[in-house]
Each structure stands twice: as structure tokens, then as C-alpha cells.
Amino acid sequence: MSESLSELEAFEGKTLVPTTWGPDEVNTPMIRHWVETMGDTNPIYLDDDAARATGRDGAVAPALMTQVWIMRTFxxxxxxxxxxxxxxxxxxxxxxxxFSSVVATDSDFEFFTELRPGDRVSFTEVIEDISGEKSTGLGVGHFVTTLKTYRNGDDEVVATQRWRTLRFRPKAVEKPTGLRPRPALNADNAFWFEAAKEHRLVIQRCTACSTLRHPTGPMCGQCRSLEWDTVDASCRGHVYSFVVNHHPQIPGFEYPLIVATIELDEGTRLIANMTGVTPDEVEIGMPVELDWIDADPDLTLPAFRPAAREEY
Incomplete structure (x- = not known):
């Protein structure tokens, strides 16, 4: 037995989540939203008389909503x-x-007691089993199985759920090769990409009210005019938001890939890659300046790098 497996097996039988009560009672508005979304027309979920006709005391909640009542708040x-x-x-x-990556693999529910509006639900979660090391298509890892037990306010078991996840070490993948995906060109955006080939970042402007807009489009959102021209951007701005992509890896990109929403000094925003910076160095509000990615002879795209301090 490996040392790591011995450490993991020591967790079996331990309580992962102690008794935790759901934030709200079972309630009709939530049930109504659920059945309408799921297209479930069974009347026993919203109609007391229909439920009584089946021998119940009144309307009940769908069994598959059990998890809904214990979901954490935002x-x-x-x-x-x-x-x-x-x-x-x-x-x-x-x-x-x-084993830093995770994917859910199984959820096995068993239901025992129906819930009615006004009930409160609690649950506990115990680590039932941690498998030995397994080789999977995603990589080597361990299957972790937990047992959730749901109870109502009378301490009756409402349901049990065996929840299995794979905690794995991602397989090394070969760097994909190929061209970046092509933009979908049309009459409303072709001018923008043509300007980019000349290393010019332009912003579409309404000639009737001077409103700047991006993404490009045929009509001004302010005055509805169809007349427009372009202005050259100052090429400076700041990071409005960003994400770092690791997987899946698509040909034509370098990973990890920083994809940022850049707010230009002119006020418009665009999505672009960042250059000259590592993911842990990027910050919301970071001043940036224009860079260019000449991806191939047919595609040039704007990117942004951290601005030199003297620029701001």
C-alpha cells in the first residue's frame, strides 16, 4: 500500500459535512418553478385535492428536489x-x-419519505470509500464515494445519496498545433478585422450622435441611426475582468491563456488576449496598452500588455 493511499484510507468513515440545515422550508413557489422548468405536469405537486385523491395529506414536493432544499446560499x-x-x-x-482535478461520476439516490411545504431538511455527509489508484482516460486518480443522508424536522430519513467523484492527476497532453480559429466575417465587422491587419485598432462611431460602440453593428443603440464611421483608439485602457483558460487546449493558442475584457480609455470594451504577463500578475484595474498578435498571414488580432508606468 502506498503512503498516499494509506493517508487517504484514513479518511474513510469520517464525517465530511456535519448536520447542516437547508436555508429555507420546502415551499410552493420553488416547487412551481421546478415543475414548470422540468415540464412535470403531475398535479400532486401543486394541487392539494389531487394529492389527497392519491391518499396523501396534501401536495408534496418532487423527490428529485431533495437537494434543492439544502443548497447553500450565494x-x-x-x-x-x-x-x-x-x-x-x-x-x-x-x-x-x-490529484488536484475533479469530475463527478455517479449520483445514486434512494427516496424514503415525501416532503411537504413547511418541512425543513437537513443532511450529513460521510466518506464511505476511497478507491485505490485507478487509471482513467482523464488520468490516474482515486474515486471518492460519500454518503449523504437527508432528514426532515422529525429526524426521519428522507433520502440517501451516494455521490462519487474522481480526483485525478491530469494526463500530460501534447501541445496542439494548427491555426487559430477564423472569425465569422460579415458586412458589419469585416472593416474592423481589415484595420487590425494594418495594426490599427478602430472603434465604430455613430455619425448622428457620436456614440462609440463595440462590438460592431449596423445600427446605433442610442439614436437608431444607420450612418457611421470609425475613429482610431488611443490604444490604452485597463483590465475590466479576466479569466485564465487551461483546458481544453485548442490549436493556435499558448496556454495558460489569459482572456481579458479590456475597457479602453474611450469607454468601449473588447475581449482580447493579454501578453507579457503571467496569470498571477494580472489584476482587475491594471493599466494596459495595445499589442498585436500576428497569428498567421491572414489573421492579426489586438492584444494588451501591462502599460509602462510612465504611460499612466
Whole structure:
């Protein structure tokens, strides 16, 4: 038995998530949204009389909504707090052994008790099993199986759920080769790409009200005029937002790939790659200046690099 597997097996049987109550009672508005979205027309979910005709005391919640009632709130998710020290230690152990990627593989539900509006739901989650090292198409990893037990306010078991994820070490992949994808050119944007080939970053301008706009389009969103021309951009701006892409890797790009929304000094925004900077160096609000990516003889695209300090 490897040392890492021995460490992982020590987590089996431990409580990953202690008893946690859902933030809201089972309620009719949420049920209504669910059944309308799912196209479920069974009347027992919204009509008390229809439910009583089947021997129930009144309308019930769809069984598959069980997870809905214990979902974390947005504020709770943003706080990014681990539910237990066991959770923190397990993830740290997996990450430390290189199993830093995760994908869900199985969800096996068994239902025992129906829920009605007004019920409150709690759940606990226990680590049931951690497999030995497995080779998969994604890479080598361990299957982690947990058992969630859902209960109502009377401490009755509502449902159980075996939840299995694969924690894996991504396989090394060969760098893809090929050209960048071609833009979809049309009468409304071809001028912009033609200017880029000349290393000119232009902004479309309404000639009736002088509003600048990007992405390009045939009509002004302010005054509805169809008349327009272009102005040359100052080529300076700041990072409005950004993401870092690692996978999937598409031919023609260098990874990790920084894709940023750049707000130009003129006020318009565009999506562009960043150059001359690493992902951990990028910051919201970072001043940037124009660079160019001559991807191939037929494609030139604007990019942005950190601005020299004297520029700002």
C-alpha cells in the first residue's frame, strides 16, 4: 500500500459535512418553478385535492428536489468556507499527492419519505470509500464515494445519496498545433478585422450622435441611426475582468491563456488576449496598452500588455 493511499484510507468513515440545515422550508413557489422548468405536469405537486385523491395529506414536493432544499446560499458560497476540517484535510491530502482535478461520476439516490411545504431538511455527509489508484482516460486518480443522508424536522430519513467523484492527476497532453480559429466575417465587422491587419485598432462611431460602440453593428443603440464611421483608439485602457483558460487546449493558442475584457480609455470594451504577463500578475484595474498578435498571414488580432508606468 502506498503512503498516499494509506493517508487517504484514513479518511474513510469520517464525517465530511456535519448536520447542516437547508436555508429555507420546502415551499410552493420553488416547487412551481421546478415543475414548470422540468415540464412535470403531475398535479400532486401543486394541487392539494389531487394529492389527497392519491391518499396523501396534501401536495408534496418532487423527490428529485431533495437537494434543492439544502443548497447553500450565494453569500455562503462566496464566503468559500469549508464545511469541516475533515473536508479541508482531505482536499489538502489529495492536492498534495497531485490529484488536484475533479469530475463527478455517479449520483445514486434512494427516496424514503415525501416532503411537504413547511418541512425543513437537513443532511450529513460521510466518506464511505476511497478507491485505490485507478487509471482513467482523464488520468490516474482515486474515486471518492460519500454518503449523504437527508432528514426532515422529525429526524426521519428522507433520502440517501451516494455521490462519487474522481480526483485525478491530469494526463500530460501534447501541445496542439494548427491555426487559430477564423472569425465569422460579415458586412458589419469585416472593416474592423481589415484595420487590425494594418495594426490599427478602430472603434465604430455613430455619425448622428457620436456614440462609440463595440462590438460592431449596423445600427446605433442610442439614436437608431444607420450612418457611421470609425475613429482610431488611443490604444490604452485597463483590465475590466479576466479569466485564465487551461483546458481544453485548442490549436493556435499558448496556454495558460489569459482572456481579458479590456475597457479602453474611450469607454468601449473588447475581449482580447493579454501578453507579457503571467496569470498571477494580472489584476482587475491594471493599466494596459495595445499589442498585436500576428497569428498567421491572414489573421492579426489586438492584444494588451501591462502599460509602462510612465504611460499612466
Amino acid at each position: 453569500a455562503d458560497k462566496m464566503a468559500n468556507n469549508d464545511p469541516s476540517q475533515v473536508w479541508t484535510d482531505l482536499i489538502a491530502t489529495l492536492d498534495g499527492a497531485g
